[in-house]
Amino acid sequence: MFLQRMLAVALVAGCAATVSGQEVFREYVTLAQPAANDSAPGNALPPVEVRPPATDDTGSGSDADALPPVEVRPPADTSGSGSNSPATGNNFPASGGDSPLDLNNGNAAAVAAAAMRADLARAYPSLSQSQLGQAGRFNENTGILRDGQSLFDTPAAVSIRTRQEIEERQAPDMFHALQNEVGVLLQSTAAGQASPFIRGLTGQQVLILVDGIRLNNSVTRRGPNQYFNTIDPGMVDHIEVLRGQGSVLWGSDAIGGVINIVSRGPDLPGSFPGDPNYSGAQAIQYFNTANNSPYSRMNVEGWVNNTGVFAGGSYLNVGDLDTGYDNFPRQPGTSYQQFAGDIKFNYMIDRDQMLTLSMQHFEQEDLARSDRYPGYPGDRNNSNSFAAATFFDPQQRDLTYLRYQALDPLPFIDAVTVTASYNRQKETVTRGVPTTRAQTTDVDTVGVSAVASKEMYNLGKLTSGVDWYYDDVDSPFWGASGPIIPDDAYYSRIGAFVNWNVPLTERLSGVAGARYEAISAAGTPIVNIAGVDTPVFAQAEFSDWVGSAGLVYELTPEVHLVGSIAEGFRAPNLSDLMSNNPNVQQQGQSIPSLGLQPEHSITYEVGVKTDTGRLRTQTFVYWIDLQDNIVSQTTPTPFTFSSANQDSYIQGVEFNGELLLERGWSLYGNFWYTYGQNQVTNAPLSRIPPMQGIMGFRYRSPRQGRYFDIYTWMSDRQDRLDPVSDVRDERIPIGGTPGFATLNLRGGQSFGAHQQHKLSLSLENLTDQPYLVQGSGVYGTGFTARMGYTWTR
Template sequence: MKKTIPFVFATLFGFETASAQTTSPDTLRVISLSEVVVSANRVQERKADIPQQIDVLPAAQIRLQNPMNTADALVNTGQVFVQKSQFGGGSPVLRGFEANKILLVVDGVRMNNAIYRAGHLQNILSTDANAVDRIEVLSGAGSVIYGTDALGGVISILTRNPQLADSTTASQPRVRTNNLLRYGTAAREKTAHTDISLGWQKFGLLTSITASDFDDLRKGRRDYKSFPGFGENLRYVERQDGKDVVVANDNVNIQRQSGYRQLSVLQKLLYRPSASQQHLLNVQYSTTSNVPRYDRLQTYRNGALRWAEWNYGPEKRFLASYQFQYSRPTALFDLLRFTPAVQKVQESRLVREFGKDLRDENVEDVQVLSANLDLFKQLGEHELRYGAEVTRNEVESTGTRVNIVSGATTGIATRYPNGSTYATTGVYASHRWEITPKLILSDGLRFSTVKLKANFNPEFFKSSLLNSDQSSSSLNGNLGLVWMLPAGFRVSGLVSTGFRNPNLDDVSKTFEQNNGTLIVPNLDLKPEQIFYREAEVSNTIEGKLQVALTGFYSTLTDAIVVRPYTAPDGSTTTVYNGQTFTTVANTNTGKARVYGFSGRFNAALIKHWSAQASVTYTKGRDLSLDVPLDHIPPVYGRGAITYQSRKLTAEASMLFNGRKGVADHSPSGEDNLIQNTPVGALGWQTFNLRTTYQITRSWSVQSGLENILDQSYRPFASGINAAGRNFYLTVRFER
């Protein structure tokens, strides 16, 4: 440690005497009210005109943070909390909502599908951080524009596009390539990335490939004084000579059976025959190795490790979309964008108990067809945005019990009813009126319908669960006001409604929880409804300072939470795969509330120096049972100082989380109290250093030291300790 810190400081600041070089156009910014975003209404508009909090993570910031994956890119902002049940995981939380209560969107196409669960998700990892152009985080209900699932907000991920040649070099293609090799010590990470963009005057293509290999993650060595050894991996299970054997860990800080591999590929074809017309074909593919579910593999029963295997099988995501954009003004629109898409997602769970030769394999294949139509029209002082969306999910779910010795197979209960469908439709319109240059009114409406059909196999389910047909509709609206005051002050307010319709995972899932209970189907679920309020006061000195304080308050009715379940025949237990379980089910509670505030600070200091800080505080409660609501993180945030010159960018930062006691955890089990200390989730902070140095026009090197003090900690609701001290080194070649 004594040798490491001086080395990193030398890396950060020792090269400053080198000669100057022109800065890349994609440099870090302090702040600008004229910044353009697309997530609020699906078309470009000034961030200052939008009454809802939107945080933007541009490519330059992602590059400086140099994250292992997209989930870590969000963590490093300090403005999004992320939960992890395993190293290959990452479940963002917005405004106290997580998983299927926030919406993930990639290049305008919704990622959420019929089997997005209410617990913790890792689907955001299927997007490659090295191919991302920017991430926009819209906090708060977004159902008017995006429909179901956007209760807590929207994370919109925009990947890079091909770059066309300009008119002065039309005879020569524009060639751009980016390549990197990265190594990190905490998980012996090896990442290689390459992309190439070829652009002519009207036609361009972009190919991007990233491959990563992560070994078992090492946690920090510096334990909490009150809980020495918390999170240590004392033993694990190996298969030796055809038998399961418990092995004593020779290094208890290495979380054995947590590593995985990942491959991501992106291909885009762009054709722009004229200034007003554009065609874009977008193909993405991501796959992993088996991803060990670390918290399950460290589950004990009667003093012994319970599982020999508990893996998510290879997680595969395929996306193909076509986007047509037309921007010549007509009577109905000034801009039209049409985006049909197809997605194919495969998820699986491979589970085998210690000492047994029978492995249960549940595989889910989801195909999603979707189409979005978005239009924009300027009418004097009024702006009109309107459109429609349709989606259809088809789910195939299989269950197989495999004898790993003989290879014999038998059928078992599927996780979901096989052959189920889930479809949504929606039409929306939003309007903005610039009453004066200082006073802007926004409003919008959306009408949505959702239909779900599930057919249960009578071999594994009771006759009362054979068929389920559900349909619902929802009308949602919002109203917002932005008031520009003298001296850079700005006041905004927003009220909006939103909904989330129960999907296949809510209605029909059968699954054993960490606390030993069994979730069973409940066909009586109704849509969740939210009434969201937000108010913000900010002050901006263009290019120099922004300070903002945002308060939010949500009232949730018919909230879907996990509760003890009594079947129609009066039973509270059931036999599943040969074992008897106490049953729980997703249930509509009467009312819940979530409220809190977030603060953000961004300032240019003296020449080359800037400072950033953010903090978020959230409280949530199930008012029907007067108990804490699940998925509510403790207070969290970030502070950083950044130095930037023509050749060097360096950042020193601190990430922090507050403590969350036992009494503040939800009784549903979703907060994973069993995975934390006897007094709940402990507070923590990490100190980090990062640098980027441009050696030549084409070559650059990045290095950093994360969690400098090597703190051992486990974020709230997570099932694995975070990385200990991690030194990384990245070499880039670009031209």
């Protein structure tokens, strides 16, 4: 990144003052772009004299690796990544020493050392390098913390799953894309579905965003649901995870945390700086032996003058899953198909203003409810009839948004982002083979948000914004049952926030924020009154203030002590208030609960972050006080679920870290433990994940186009069960979910001109260990080979 910045300064200094369309683009691509791109064509750089600063770019303050002036002539790109520029500072001590570099005198050892350092910086970005938000200059307000900070400089517990990691996993869906992230459990309630648990909470209590736009809507169900998996991982640039807070910045639902999916775009320059026109393409093919599933994805991208485009489409065809159980090789009801397509346009109005238009479509067909499929092992009703089979067909998501971003639009604003969005989520639930009942829930959501920031020098940085979302529900049905959500229902939310990052002393910095949010809901649910089902018009209004505060103390330039207190807020949505859903657990049905109050939470957490040349870690201890937590209550005959407010708490510990070894090798892992308790019933909270973690040993070399990874995933037994939801759920074995450990490895190698071709292989669960993730309706895979081929132009 440092080389690129110095090159940009040299180029801009020689530019003409006139700014044509091409000149606007040239300035953008030379100043705006990050160091590495995994898809664009190579962009070899001309020679330039670089004088590195006394300290590195990581923010660690270390000057041990400062380099003397040197003329560097980057070689032709052979990585296939599209860039020769290393990422910003990485203090890894390369073998061969830190001798002064003089390519003209042929110091081969020093050249090799510099190449290795650049390679390691790209392979293992430090916490200081890991920026939140989209790549380039327009990243101020687009990240999950809305202020452009790095992971190291914030008191929050944040992690990033990069595109490099997603591609190494050969992820055909979001379940595999985020699996094994610290503090996050991915539960597959049924095939093709994925519900992320953050600190023991999921569903409505975890907010999911796509490019900063809410995926959660007013019909998102409490507890595990499928919506996280309605995103194609092939369109994902990276995934940002904020654990334990988020209500101040993002509003209702962010009690457990926030997940922001940042999509790919035409964000990088072409074959060399100054050329505004380029084109690129990528073809991806994966095959998974566990369910005989081919995943195919094609991407194209390019720039013409000041307009860029990225577009892609994918297809996934999944067969029944091969489990690790000897007497149960293939799990019925786990086959389905999915289609996806997306396109994004970036238009540079001038060097400081950009318009983005993005459209996404995702659709799944024939998704069976694994807990309602005939013959499903462990089915306590042991039904031999197809009358009980339940399918989602289709499960559909569409998102379109227009975004305007500007730098220095007014003297009192440094950056502004304004977004208008339309989101549609449609699901049709059918019962029986042939179908005896069909219920559709079709939700149209329109939204507008605006965020602005201002750097106030010694007074810190102020970020503020407003957001508004409106849901309109359409619920046609046929058969014996009525709509799940009233057909005339609507849900509206509006909020405003302010967030202030401020230096307090030379070593101490703080962040404080506040939000006000108001929500209104209305509809006509069917309520049982004196044994008679009666339509009743209901209307509800909710509003609240929430606040947060955090501190970062610099123990040393490479070790930060952090802590925060954050309030959370979640108003009951339409699913809580008005749902008549006959698809709850095995034979249960939810009924309206019109008297619910909003949930509130206070999260207390303390942590330590280390960011040295060799070691990067984050350790947190936390406590979540859940006031008026919305939980399920049941009646035995008939088996119905209603909701009630009951105080609860969750506490736990999280650790993740990576130790860089020699020549591209590292040792990494994470560990997390969660404990949840209902203070009213004195019983465990439902579906609290068991203690678990991973430990691995890997090698990465982007320059050589090579990686290797061997790791084990370990999960303890979970026998602390909620007697209302968990004990009745046949997806949880009687007595609790057994512990397990799997052994896995993956590797890949690029070859050909500019590393255009890449072969990859993952071997999962090498010991064929039978296992089940807590609460999942789908068993873990037995021994699996996942093979991949990627072609990049």
